[in-house]
Amino acid sequence: MSIVTVQLGQCGNQVGHELFDIICSDALEGQRKVYSTASCERFFHQTTHGDLVARAVLIDMEPKVINQSISRAAKSGRWRYGESSHFSQKQGSGNNWANGYCVHGPRHRAVVEELVRREVERCDRLAGLMAMMSVAGGTGSGVGTYATQCLRDIYPKSFILNHLTWPYGTGEVIVQNYNSVLTLAHLYQLSDAILVHENDTVHRICSQLLNIKHISFGDVNGVISHQLGSILQPALTADSHGVYSRNPLGELVSALTCHPEYKLLSVCTIPQMPSIDWQVRPPAGSERTRTFTGPSFNISLANLLILRGKEVYSAETGGFEDPALYTSWLSSEEAFNLWKSPVPFNKYEKCATLVSNSQALLRPLDNMVGKAWNMFASRAYIHQYVKFGISEEDFLDSFTSLEQVISSYSQLS
Amino acid sequence: MTQSVVVQVGQCGNQVGCRFWDLALREHAHVNKKGLYDEALSSFFRNVDSRESDGAAHVVGGRIQHLKARAVLVDMEEGVVNEILQGPLREMFDSTQLLTDVSGSGNNWAVGHMTYGSAYREQIVDKLRKAAEHLLSLLEEEFPEVCRIVTSIYPSAEDDVITSPYNSVLAMRELTEHADCVLPVENQSLADIVDKIKHMSHSGKPGSAIRRDSTLISGQGGLSGPEKPFDAMNNIVANLFLNITSSARFEGSLNMDLNEIAMNLVPFPRLHYLVPSLTPLYTLADVSVPTRSDAFNKDHQLIRADPKHSLYLACALMVRGNVQISDEGWKTGLCSVPPVGHSHALLALANNTCVKLTFTELRERFFKLYKKKAHLHHYLHVDGMEQSFFSEAISSVSSLIEEYQHLDATKGTLMLDAPRLRIAR
Numbered sequence: 001m002s003i004v005t006v007q008l009g010q011c012g013n014q015v016g017h018e019l020f021d022i023i024c025s026d027a028l029e030g031q032r033k034v035y036s037t038a039s040c041e042r043f044f045h046q047t048t049h050g051d052l053v054a055r056a057v058l059i060d061m062e063p064k065v066i067n068q069s070i071s072r073a074a075k076s077g078r079w080r081y082g083e084s085s086h087f088s089q090k091q092g093s094g095n096n097w098a099n100g101y102c103v104h105g106p107r108h109r110a111v112v113e114e115l116v117r118r119e120v121e122r123c124d125r126l127a128g129l130m131a132m133m134s135v136a137g138g139t140g141s142g143v144g145t146y147a148t149q150c151l152r153d154i155y156p157k158s159f160i161l162n163h164l165t166w167p168y169g170t171g172e173v174i175v176q177n178y179n180s181v182l183t184l185a186h187l188y189q190l191s192d193a194i195l196v197h198e199n200d201t202v203h204r205i206c207s208q209l210l211n212i213k214h215i216s217f218g219d220v221n222g223v224i225s226h227q228l229g230s231i232l233q234p235a236l237t238a239d240s241h242g243v244y245s246r247n248p249l250g251e252l253v254s255a256l257t258c259h260p261e262y263k264l265l266s267v268c269t270i271p272q273m274p275s276i277d278w279q280v281r282p283p284a285g286s287e288r289t290r291t292f293t294g295p296s297f298n299i300s301l302a303n304l305l306i307l308r309g310k311e312v313y314s315a316e317t318g319g320f321e322d323p324a325l326y327t328s329w330l331s332s333e334e335a336f337n338l339w340k341s342p343v344p345f346n347k348y349e350k351c352a353t354l355v356s357n358s359q360a361l362l363r364p365l366d367n368m369v370g371k372a373w374n375m376f377a378s379r380a381y382i383h384q385y386v387k388f389g390i391s392e393e394d395f396l397d398s399f400t401s402l403e404q405v406i407s408s409y410s411q412l413s
Numbered sequence: 414m415t416q417s418v419v420v421q422v423g424q425c426g427n428q429v430g431c432r433f434w435d436l437a438l439r440e441h442a443h444v445n446k447k448g449l450y451d452e453a454l455s456s457f458f459r460n461v462d463s464r465e466s467d468g469a470a471h472v473v474g475g476r477i478q479h480l481k482a483r484a485v486l487v488d489m490e491e492g493v494v495n496e497i498l499q500g501p502l503r504e505m506f507d508s509t510q511l512l513t514d515v516s517g518s519g520n521n522w523a524v525g526h527m528t529y530g531s532a533y534r535e536q537i538v539d540k541l542r543k544a545a546e547h548l549l550s551l552l553e554e555e556f557p558e559v560c561r562i563v564t565s566i567y568p569s570a571e572d573d574v575i576t577s578p579y580n581s582v583l584a585m586r587e588l589t590e591h592a593d594c595v596l597p598v599e600n601q602s603l604a605d606i607v608d609k610i611k612h613m614s615h616s617g618k619p620g621s622a623i624r625r626d627s628t629l630i631s632g633q634g635g636l637s638g639p640e641k642p643f644d645a646m647n648n649i650v651a652n653l654f655l656n657i658t659s660s661a662r663f664e665g666s667l668n669m670d671l672n673e674i675a676m677n678l679v680p681f682p683r684l685h686y687l688v689p690s691l692t693p694l695y696t697l698a699d700v701s702v703p704t705r706s707d708a709f710n711k712d713h714q715l716i717r718a719d720p721k722h723s724l725y726l727a728c729a730l731m732v733r734g735n736v737q738i739s740d741e742g743w744k745t746g747l748c749s750v751p752p753v754g755h756s757h758a759l760l761a762l763a764n765n766t767c768v769k770l771t772f773t774e775l776r777e778r779f780f781k782l783y784k785k786k787a788h789l790h791h792y793l794h795v796d797g798m799e800q801s802f803f804s805e806a807i808s809s810v811s812s813l814i815e816e817y818q819h820l821d822a823t824k825g826t827l828m829l830d831a832p833r834l835r836i837a838r
Contacts, residue, residue: 010668063452064664090416094672138673172667174677174727174744217666217747370830377831380680399834407836 001127001246002042003232004119005056006147009093009140010065011165012132013058014217017069018225019132020054024079026233026346035343038234038244044079045122052079055123057115058086059147061093061104061139085119087111093138097179098388100142101186105150112147113154120155128159128192128249130232136167136176141183145190152190159249162191163228166198169367175381177372182390184365185398188405192249193257195231195265195355197224198364209271226346227269230353235306235339245339255337256302256357258330261408266360269353299412300326300358304337309350312340327412362409369402416456417661417671419484424493425566427486428643431502432651434482437662440655443753444663450477453662457483479504486511562671564596564654567716567771576788578778579803585772586806589813594675594685596653596762597771599716603646609712610645610694652752653689653715656760659733659748669731669746677744678727678764683813684820687762690714693755708761718767724824726764733758766824769817776810783807 007016020043027039044052054073058066058081066088074080087108093100120126131148133140144162151160164183167176187194202220206212212219234244237251245251257263303325307315323332345351375381376395385395421430441454450460459481482505488494494511497503565588568577588595660669679685692707708730711719729744734757752758782788783803792798 014666062668062670064668067452068664092668092670092672094670094676096672096676138676172745173673174729370833373833374831378680381676383682384676384679400836403834403836 001125001248002045002055002123003127003249004116004123004129005043005054006116006129006131006151007056007058007069008131008133008144008147009060009137011134011137012140012144013060013065013069015163015165015221015224015228016056016058016132017073018221019228020056020073020079021076022225022229022346023233024052024076026229028078029347032343035234035244035341041124042127042232042234042248053082054079054085055119056081056085057112057119059088059112059115059139059143061089061091061100061143063088063090082119085115087115093142095136095138095173095175095179096384096388097138097142097145097182098385098390100138100140100144101146101182102142102389104139105143105146108143109146109150113150116151117154125246126155126158127247128161129155130161130163130249132163134165134167135180135183136173137179141179145183145186148187148190159192159253160190161193161195161249161252162187163195164197165224166196166200166364166368168199168203169364172199175375175384177368177375178381178385178395180368181372181398181402182395184405185401188263188401191263192253193265194263195228195267196361197227197267198361200364227267227353230269230308230345230351231267231306231355233308233341233345234343235308235341237339238337244341251339252304252355255304256355258302261405262301262357264361264365264405264409265355265357267353267355269351271348271351297325298356298359298362300335300356301330301412302326302335302337302357304339304355306339306341306353306355307350308341308352309344309348310342311350312342359409359412362406365402365409366406369399369406373399417483417658419457419482420487421484422487424488427488427493427497429564429566429647429650429654430484430486431497431500432644432647433654434484434502434505436648436651436655437658438480440750440753441662444750448477450475450480453664454480456662457658459483481505481507482510484510562592562594562596562657562675564598564650566650567597567599567775576782576791578775578782579788579792581775582779582810583802583806585775585813586809589683589685589809592685594679594687596657596687596689597716597768598650598653598689599771600646602715602717603649605712606649606694606715607645649691649715653691653760655752656691656731656733656758657762659750659752660731660746663748663750665746665748665750667745667747669729669744669748673744673746674729674762678729678762680726680764681816684726684764684816686768687764688714688716688718688720688768690761690763692759692761708759709763716768716771718765718770720763720765720767723765723767723769724821726766726820728764729762731760731762733760766817766821769814769821772810772814772817776807776814779807779810 005016005019007013023039023043027036027043040046040052044054047053058069060066066086070081070086089104089108091104093104116129120129129151131144131151133144135141148160148162151158164187166180167173173179184194199220202223203215205223206215206219210219210223231252232248235248236242237245239245239247239251256265303320305317305320307317317338320338321332321336326332326335376399379392382392382395386392419430419433421427437457445451445454450458454460454477460475460477461479461481484506486494486497486506498506498511565584567581568574574580657671657674661671674687675685678687690708690710690713692710692713694713707713709720711717711721714720727744729746731746731748733748734751734755735749789800789803792803793800
């Protein structure tokens with residue numbers, strides 16, 4: 001079953017390109033026929049000449065980034081984007097969510113829907129849709145939210161996963177907190193699961209674990225796509241009966257987002273090592289147990305552990321079923337899910353990925369809402385949104401929705 | 414890449430504008446070795462085949478045939494525009510982009526606005542529309558939504574035009590009401606910067622030899638001939654414009670378009686005056702890296718207000734070249750292509766309440782004339798011009814100053830977090 005990816009805005013298109021690149025090299029690595037076939041089918045379609053073409057639609061309101069992504073993919077020689085699978089304008093959204101959601105989104109709705117429809121029809125079976133975007137800017141956040149809404153209308157029964165990149169807390173865009181609040185509040189009603197990467201967290205990984213001295217967005221995007229790839233590549237699940245799961249998004253959603261109030265997912269991977277060719281052994285001893293950070297830890301609703309590489313069948317994962325980790329209204333056997341793949345991923349001899357629906361994102365979310373609320377108290381920048389059709393009422397509705405989410409997560413015990 | 418149209422108005426506007434086009438060509442030539450009409454070029458230039466009669470523009474990707482600037486040149490006397498059309502940049506503009514009238518406005522804003530404004534309004538809009546027609550047709554519908562960024566030169570206190578305070582105040586009213594964002598530039602600051610650079614290059618200190626093509630005042634490598642008096646100063650403003658538009662013209666890991674600048678730096682509609690500052694002003698013969706604090710040094714600013722004792726409402730940093738931004742906290746733009754002759758450059762745009770001082774001084778100079786009704790009759794003689802225009806304009810400036818004042822008063826007081834919404838359980 002195949003996933004159709006929609007890359008939106010600068011971030012969505014930059015990260016999306018990295019993701020397909022990693023997936024393709026992982027899929028074509030070595031002699032792993034079954035894995036390779038499954039992975040290629042999931043993310044690429046093959047032309048009559050044997051070219052791998054990404055099952056992706058690239059959307060942006062200005063053309064530079066899309067052009068860059070398309071040409072870099074073509075240069076790789078291993079895969080490319082479809083020739084007409086992209087749509088861009090010459091204008092940008094000016095970091096304005098309202099401009100993206102109220103103006104660009106509706107204006108280009110037909111084109112975007114058509115592009116997605118074409119990709120979907122190329123799939124034998126659709127596993128679901130993944131939209132990739134940032135929440136800080138104008139196109140990814142505004143157009144991305146509108147596009148998700150359209151896709152939800154057209155494909156009401158399909159799984160929709162939104163991959164979001166949250167900006168650095170201290171800012172890349174001054175109005176980022178407004179854009180983030182509006183995006184999250186709307187997506188919560190539309191999405192099946194919201195998988196989040198925070199630039200701050202990924203930056204720390206780059207500096208502390210990967211020892212990168214001067215961290216660029218390229219490095220950040222590399223880590224994000226490694227982690228995403230490790231979730232989305234083929235794996236054996238409890239329900240897949242000995243073959244690679246054919247319903248990755250469905251299984252992800254049913255494992256982790258069983259309750260409509262709780263849709264935020266965070267991810268971490270071990271090991272994170274600088275990219276090297278020789279095989280790496282993770283620390284011996286407590287092989288794959290999770291370490292609790294600090295005296296109090298985040299309560300989880302559900303966890304999904306994905307093991308890839310050597311010795312997956314003998315890994316000891318009992319520690320993840322400790323009831324103390326979970327909320328009381330789900331048994332830990334149901335809350336904890338385990339996927340495996342004996343095939344090493346992205347040249348890591350062994351790697352483990354933990355996708356969590358937990359309080360891990362609570363503090364960053366609360367900070368984001370708090371800052372947006374303070375700015376809203378002085379009504380700074382509001383005229384910029386009103387100009388394009390988002391009113392103070394709309395802001396208040398979004399704040400209310402997110403306070404609800406914050407309250408739900410805070411009360412997990 | 415967003416596409417933009419540059420409107421150059423008056424002698425100053427056209428002279429600065431031409432320096433911009435000259436330097437922009439130089440920048441693009443430096444990067445675009447293959448002579449292809451790429452996306453970067455298309456943001457500010459059209460590519461036309463002069464053999465085709467309708468001059469239809471070619472799409473991106475082909476070879477450069479003939480570059481035309483996406484510009485409209487407006488002036489009320491022909492002298493300046495004619496000079497441009499005879500100068501080395503003449504190929505860049507065609508006749509549909511020009512708007513001139515013979516008799517000049519005689520330093521009288523009223524004459525310019527009332528008579529020519531109304532008569533030419535249709536024509537001005539038409540010219541703009543023609544330039545825009547070459548862009549995607551979508552832009553036509555969106556005219557009112559298109560972002561208008563104005564770079565305006567404010568006269569120094571010792572100005573050769575006596576009535577400049579009147580003209581400035583009257584113009585400011587329009588700027589406050591109708592521009593999305595204004596970058597005020599003071600001639601005195603430009604002159605100070607030029608002096609500083611000349612002083613540096615002549616100081617004779619070891620290690621202080623400046624690379625000739627790498628100062629902000631140098632037109633070297635461009636098309637124009639020997640430098641004229643205002644050239645050095647105009648070059649600085651042209652560089653400001655180059656840096657602001659660099660992210661629209663070249664690639665980078667975090668693009669910052671013109672409309673993003675207006676969005677992020679204007680929290681309240683009328684308070685849209687941004688203090689620009691540039692660094693480095695020159696590179697020494699041995700390598701040196703601009704420090705970020707230079708960008709906030711008032712010697713690097715293009716207007717004379719001191720931001721240190723005022724309140725920052727918002728700030729943006731546009732970084733060019735291969736520089737890592739390690740701490741955050743403002744609107745940031747990262748463009749991979751540095752200016753010619755430099756390895757990096759930094760442009761800071763600050764929405765800071767210190768501009769109120771600039772406006773306060775302007776108001777004082779205005780009142781000095783207005784109290785005695787000096788030269789007023791020249792303006793009031795023009796059909797349709799009334800004294801109320803003056804009083805409304807100055808009161809617009811006064812209320813603007815007050816709005817900045819009001820925000821300044823909050824400086825230093827501890828802002829408590831606003832109490833959050835509470836959810837009933």
